[in-house]
Each structure stands twice: as structure tokens, then as C-alpha cells.
Amino acid sequence: xxxxxxxxxxxxxxxxxxxxxxxxxxxxxxxxxxxxxxxxxxxxxxxxxxxxxxxxxxxxxxxxxxxxxxxxxxxxxxxxxxxxxxxxxxxxxxxxxxxxxxxxxxxxxxxxxxxxxxxxxxxxxxxxxxxxxxxxxxxxxxxxxxxxxxxxxxxxxxxxxxxxxxxxxxxxxxxxxxxxxxxxxxxxxxxxxxxxxxxxxxxxxxxxxxxxxxxxxxxxxxxxxxxxxxxxxxxxxxxxxxxxxxxxxxxxxxxxxxxxxxxxxxxxxxxxxxxxxxxxxxxxxxxxxxxxxxxxxxxxxxxxxxxxxxxxxxxxxxxxxxxxxxxxxxxxxxxxxxxxxxxxxxxxxxxxxxxxxxxxxxxxxxxxxxxxxxxxxxxxxxxxxxxxxxxxxxxxxxxxxxxxxxxxxxxxxxxxxxxxxxxxxxxxxxxxxxxxxxxxxxxxxxxxxxxxxxxxxxxxxxxxxxxxxxxxxxxxxxxxxxxxxxxxxxxxxxxxxxxxxxxxxxxxxxxxxxxx
Numbered sequence: 001x002x003x004x005x006x007x008x009x010x011x012x013x014x015x016x017x018x019x020x021x022x023x024x025x026x027x028x029x030x031x032x033x034x035x036x037x038x039x040x041x042x043x044x045x046x047x048x049x050x051x052x053x054x055x056x057x058x059x060x061x062x063x064x065x066x067x068x069x070x071x072x073x074x075x076x077x078x079x080x081x082x083x084x085x086x087x088x089x090x091x092x093x094x095x096x097x098x099x100x101x102x103x104x105x106x107x108x109x110x111x112x113x114x115x116x117x118x119x120x121x122x123x124x125x126x127x128x129x130x131x132x133x134x135x136x137x138x139x140x141x142x143x144x145x146x147x148x149x150x151x152x153x154x155x156x157x158x159x160x161x162x163x164x165x166x167x168x169x170x171x172x173x174x175x176x177x178x179x180x181x182x183x184x185x186x187x188x189x190x191x192x193x194x195x196x197x198x199x200x201x202x203x204x205x206x207x208x209x210x211x212x213x214x215x216x217x218x219x220x221x222x223x224x225x226x227x228x229x230x231x232x233x234x235x236x237x238x239x240x241x242x243x244x245x246x247x248x249x250x251x252x253x254x255x256x257x258x259x260x261x262x263x264x265x266x267x268x269x270x271x272x273x274x275x276x277x278x279x280x281x282x283x284x285x286x287x288x289x290x291x292x293x294x295x296x297x298x299x300x301x302x303x304x305x306x307x308x309x310x311x312x313x314x315x316x317x318x319x320x321x322x323x324x325x326x327x328x329x330x331x332x333x334x335x336x337x338x339x340x341x342x343x344x345x346x347x348x349x350x351x352x353x354x355x356x357x358x359x360x361x362x363x364x365x366x367x368x369x370x371x372x373x374x375x376x377x378x379x380x381x382x383x384x385x386x387x388x389x390x391x392x393x394x395x396x397x398x399x400x401x402x403x404x405x406x407x408x409x410x411x412x413x414x415x416x417x418x419x420x421x422x423x424x425x426x427x428x429x430x431x432x433x434x435x436x437x438x439x440x441x442x443x444x445x446x447x448x449x450x451x452x453x454x455x456x457x458x459x460x461x462x463x464x465x466x467x468x469x470x471x472x473x474x475x476x477x478x479x480x481x482x483x484x485x486x487x488x489x490x491x492x493x494x495x496x497x498x499x500x501x502x503x504x505x506x507x508x509x510x511x512x513x514x515x516x
Contacts, residue, residue: 005029006104008111008126010037012312013104015304018209021129022101028126030111030119037113038122041320045116048326049075049191056328057195057318058116066417079194080160086153086198087163089138094151094203096166098432099134101206102148103155105311106197112314115196116326124159124187131182132168133158135175137203143413144334144424147315148203151425156197161186200315201334207428208307208341212300214435214500215344218442219297220515221504222351223259225445226289228467229358230264232452234272234369235282237264240290252297255516257290262512267464269456272369283367285357292354296347303340310337334424338407341427348434349396349403352441356396359389362448370459375451375482382485385448388492392444395437402434443495446504450474451482458482466511473507474498 004024006017009031020026030038048055054069061068061078070078107125110117135158141150157163161176179186187193230237240261245254264270281287318328363385365373376384406427412419450471453463463471475481479494498504509515 007031008034008104008107010034010112012112012314013108014311015209015212015307018101018104018206018311019213021104022097022206022210025132028104028107028129030122030126034111034113034122035119038111038117038119041113041116042118044320044324044326045192055318055326058191058326075191076189079189079191082194082198083153083156083160083189084162086149087157089141089150089154091139094137094139095432096134097210098203098207099137099151099155100129101210102137102151102203103129103135105202105206106152106155106200108311109200109202109314109316110196114314114319114321115316116192116320117196118190118193121159121187121189121193121197124184127182127184128159128179131178131184133175133178133182133184134166136164136166136172139429142203142425143411143418143421144201144204144338144426145332145418145421146317146414147198147200147332147334148425149198151203152198152200156194159187159197160189196316199317199332201310201332201337201424202315204334204337204341204424204428205307205310207432208303208337208344209311211341211344211428211431211435212304212307214439215300215348217502217505218348218435218438218499219256219293219300219351220259221446221499221502222355222442223256223289223293223515224263224466224470224504224508225355225442225449226256226286226293226358227260227263228449228453228470229362229445230260230282230286230289231267231269231463231467232362232368232371232449232456233282233286233358234269234456234461235286237261237267237270239282239287240264245290250291250294250298252301253290253294255297256293259512259515260290262515263466263508264464265466265512267467268462269453269464272461283357283361285354285361289354289358292350296351299343299347303344306336306340333420334422335407338422338424338427341424341431342403342405342407345399345405345427345431345434346403348431348438349399352396352399352438355441355445356389356392359385359392359445359448362452363389368452371452371455375448375455377482377484384485385451385488388444388447388488391492392441395441399434399437399441402430402437406430439500440492440496443492443499446470446474446499447479447492447495450479454481466508469511470504470507473503477503 374384
């Protein structure tokens with residue numbers, strides 16, 4: 001387990017800390033300020049609980065049942081019951097990294113001192129994360145309003161020693177057994193605490209943060225593969241010159257053009273578009289790559305701004321304010337996060353679409369400017385990469401379906417009390433699939449473009465030094481180059497792993513310098 005430690009304070013957290021905990025198993029600690037804030041807020045809740053007047057979440061029922069005043073002798077049962085009843089998820093298990101992100105982000109809000117949760121409950125949340133215990137959370141159950149209720153409830157259930165969880169060894173066991181094995185005492189929830197553990201956008205936010213990290217790598221990788229395809233197609237790099245992008249100053253466009261230009265520096269393949277088969281201009285999928293990739297980058301930047309705001313937020317209902325008021329609010333609504341999750345699925349689909357068009361062009365002898373059909377060794381006997389493009393096209397088609405926004409939907413719940421919901425969890429779940437598919441799509445272009453460049457080298461044309469570095473690293477990773485037909489799936493899987501791990505970017509940066 002990584003010994004890096006993330007300290008949770010009262011003012012939110014960072015994307016880097018979320019990823020460190022979710023993917024890097026970083027240790028979690030509460031700051032002294034957070035412990036003090038927790039204790040102070042709890043004093044306020046305890047005082048309200050002792051009063052005869054009903055206070056939502058403290059001494060009432062929940063949602064459509066908020067009008068019932070709950071007597072003191074039933075309040076512990078009320079908090080247990082909300083967790084048990086809301087842990088109603090169904091379907092496949094959610095990935096471990098998503099659950100860890102969700103738990104950590106809930107702890108972030110609890111530690112703000114705005115929830116009224118006791119310090120010992122927050123410490124138990126940290127202890128469970130540090131022990132590597134991951135509650136079993138299911139795919140379906142969140143509407144993205146009143147937070148990710150069902151997923152968070154399954155996590156809260158494990159804190160109570162109930163339900164199932166995965167241990168650090170990967171085996172699923174009763175949560176109570178895992179807590180006992182790690183010396184963790186199950187929590188006994190008091191007023192407000194059950195509700196406070198459930199009412200947040202933590203699942204969708206965690207998935208947004210991780211998607212942004214993955215997409216940053218994929219957008220840089222896609223700039224590289226677009227440059228490789230331009231090179232393999234004997235295109236012109238004049239369209240990448242800075243002065244052309246300065247007169248349309250979208251930031252991402254300029255970044256993508258600069259990345260591509262640096263990859264192509266020193267190429268002996270670019271600039272041949274007026275040779276044997278003259279072209280006035282390259283096709284849009286080649287010439288407009290910076291504009292499309294760049295627009296996606298700008299969308300990533302906006303999504304990062306929204307994620308940063310949410311990471312700084314305390315999302316709960318009701319909340320404890322510094323002046324001692326406990327107020328109901330609507331901050332748990334997932335709309336801000338849901339919208340950008342859907343935006344990202346749209347731009348990922350379009351990046352996949354333009355990427356596939358370049359691959360198809362590389363394989364078509366009528367448009368590839370001298371490359372063999374399907375980049376085959378002996379076309380007719382060999383099919384080359386024909387079906388690799390089919391696979392890529394199937395992935396693109398799926399990406400287009402995943403780009404349909406979840407946040408445009410709403411379905412009422414809780415007897416019409418919760419009559420407009422965000423569907424942010426659903427937007428996040430489909431974005432994860434889209435990100436996975438995009439990595440595969442970029443990997444297929446990489447596979448085709450590197451093969452095409454090697455075939456050009458056999459024609460006496462020398463690639464750019466950065467392109468050569470990418471090819472050498474890919475071949476060292478076990479992805480084979482041109483030759484007779486072979487079992488293709490393992491090569492494509494290895495190329496996918498190469499892209500996904502950031503190895504393509506790492507391979508060219510010693511030549512190009514750091515790419516954005």
C-alpha cells in the first residue's frame with residue numbers, strides 16, 4: 001500500500017488527492033482543524049436534538065416523510081433504518097476505485113464541519129479506507145439528486161458493520177467480519193448522521209475527477225496519433241503553424257496544433273502532398289485535427305473548473321452553518337456535475353469519430369497516397385488491418401450512443417417530493433465506458449499509423465524523430481509491425497494498454513519536450 005498520506009481538512013480537497021486515495025491507496029488522516037470543526041458542529045446538532053421543536057434530519061423523517069416528528073427513543077433506529085432502506089442498489093458491482101473515491105469525498109464533506117457528524121464517525125470512515133475495505137456498491141440506484149443515495153448508503157451500511165465489502169485481498173466478505181479483522185468498531189449512528197452519510201454528489205464527482213485525468217492523457221495521445229497519421233498520409237504540417245491558430249484564439253486548438261507540430265519536427269514525410277498525387281488541401285480529419293481536439297480540450301478545462309468548485313463544496317441537507325443555524329437546502333442536486341459529465345461524453349465521441357476517419361483513410365488505397373490496401377503485406381492473401389477498422393468503427397458507434405445526455409432526463413421520486421433529478425450518476429457511468437472505448441479507438445489509430453510510417457520508411461522516407469521514438473517504444477511493448485496476417489487481437493490489446501498507461505506520451509516527450 002502506498003504510504004503517501006492525504007490530510008483531510010475543513011476546506012475541501014483536490015483532484016490529485018482524490019486520485020491518490022482512489023487509485024493509489026494513499027493513507028487518509030483528519031486534520032486537527034477538521035476534528036475541532038466536527039466537534040463544534042455536533043454540539044449544535046445535540047442542542048437541537050434536545051429541543052421539542054422538530055428539525056429536519058435531526059428529529060424528523062426524511063423526504064416525503066419529513067412531516068413526522070420522531071421521538072428521542074426512536075432516533076437511533078431512524079438513522080439505522082435510513083441506511084438500511086436506502087442501500088437498495090442492484091446490478092453489477094461498481095469498480096473499487098469509484099467506491100474509494102466516493103467514500104473519500106463523503107469524508108471530505110463530513111470533515112467540513114457542516115454536517116453535524118461526530119468526529120468518531122469521520123475517523124471510522126478514514127479507518128475503513130486505510131484498511132483497504134471497499135463496500136460492495138451496485139450499478140443502479142442513484143438518480144443523482146439528494147445525492148448518490150443508494151451508493152452512499154451501501155458504504156454507510158459497511159460502517160455499521162452490515163452488508164458486504166471487499167477486503168484488501170480482493171475477497172468479498174460480510175462487512176462486520178472485515179471490520180473486526182482490522183480492529184475497527186462499527187459505528188452506532190445518532191441524530192443526523194445517517195442522513196449526512198448519504199446526501200452527496202460524491203459518486204458522480206469521483207468519476208468526473210478520474211475521467212478528467214484519463215481524458216487528459218487521451219487527448220495528448222490523440223494529438224500524437226493525429227500527427228502520425230498526417231505524416232503517414234504525406235500531409236502538410238503548414239496547417240499547424242502558430243500564426244494560423246493565433247487568429248482563432250481558442251486555447252485548446254493552439255495547444256493541440258503545437259503538440260502535433262512538435263511531434264512532426266524533422267519529418268521527411270510531411271510536405272509531399274504536391275508530389276505524385278497532388279492535393280491542394282488535406283482532408284478535414286487530418287487538417288482540422290487541432291480544431292476538433294482543441295475544442296475537446298477546452299471542454300475538459302471547463303469540466304475541471306466545475307469539478308474544482310464541487311471539490312471545495314460541502315454537500316449535505318440540512319447543513320450546519322457557522323452561526324448555529326441548521327438549514328435545509330438544495331445543494332445536493334447533481335445538475336452542475338451531470339452537465340459536464342455529459343459534455344465530456346460528447347467530446348469524447350467526436351474525438352473517437354475523427355480518429356476513426358483517419359484510420360479508414362490510411363487503409364484505403366484510393367485515399368492513402370501510395371500505401372498498400374489495408375496496410376496488408378500481400379493484399380488479397382492478407383486482409384491487413386481491415387477488421388481492426390471494423391472494431392474501431394463499432395466502438396465509435398457505441399460512443400455516439402453514449403453521448404446521448406443523461407442529464408436531459410428526469411424522473412420523479414419520493415412521492416413527488418424529489419420531482420426533478422439530475423441523473424448525474426448515470427452520466428458518470430456511461431462516461432467511464434466512453435473513456436474506455438476512446439482509449440481503444442486511439443490505440444487502433446496508433447497501430448495503423450505506426451505500421452503505415454514503417455511502410456513509408458521502406459519506400460525511402462524518413463519519419464520524424466518523435467515518430468520513430470513512438471514506434472520503437474510500441475514495438476518494445478510487444479506490438480508487432482508490418483508483416484503477414486497474424487492473430488490481431490493481442491496486438492490491439494497491447495496497443496490499448498500502451499496508450500492507456502500514458503506510455504505513448506512518455507515515449508515522445510524526450511524528443512518533443514513536455515506536451516500539454
